[in-house]
Amino acid sequence: MIRPGKMLREVLKSLTKKPATIKYPAKAANIPDRFRGRLKFEAEKCIGCKLCMKDCPANAIVIEKVGDKFEATVDLDKCIYCAQCVDTCPKKALRATTNFELAQLDKRKLKVKI
Numbered sequence: 001m002i003r004p005g006k007m008l009r010e011v012l013k014s015l016t017k018k019p020a021t022i023k024y025p026a027k028a029a030n031i032p033d034r035f036r037g038r039l040k041f042e043a044e045k046c047i048g049c050k051l052c053m054k055d056c057p058a059n060a061i062v063i064e065k066v067g068d069k070f071e072a073t074v075d076l077d078k079c080i081y082c083a084q085c086v087d088t089c090p091k092k093a094l095r096a097t098t099n100f101e102l103a104q105l106d107k108r109k110l111k112v113k114i
Contacts (some may be wrong), residue, residue, distance in 0.1 A: 031098045036083040038099040041072040041114040045093035052085035052094055061085055076102055076110040 022029065039061070048070050050063050060078035064071050072094070083096045104110055 029100075031100075035098050035100070036086075036096040037079045038076070038097050038102060039072075039074055039079070039085070039114055040095050041096050043069050043071065044070070045091045046070040047091055047093075049090065051085045051088045051090065055084050055088040057082065057084065072114050074112055074114050076112060077107060090098075 046063065046069070048063065048065060052072075053059075053063055054062055056073075058078045058080050060075045060080075062073045064073070081096070086094045086096050087094075102110075
């Protein structure tokens, strides 16, 4: 059990310290370099090799041929944001953005064409 005198000392010390939390969302979050957020797909660069699909540990990305170009669909609820698909793409058609605010109330909105 903590003695009351010791506890009072800790309370007084904490009153003079800066808070450990940030004021998010009122203040913008500090995003570090190389942050792995929502994926961005550049269809004009894609050659349809589907290496990103094969390398995705969560099976969250699907590449389909639509006409003469390719289209990517990502299940944001499955994606673990590891960016392995970004690393394996030989033409750099995928990249990770800094967008991390992806919460939804409707699960169907988490399957998006990028």
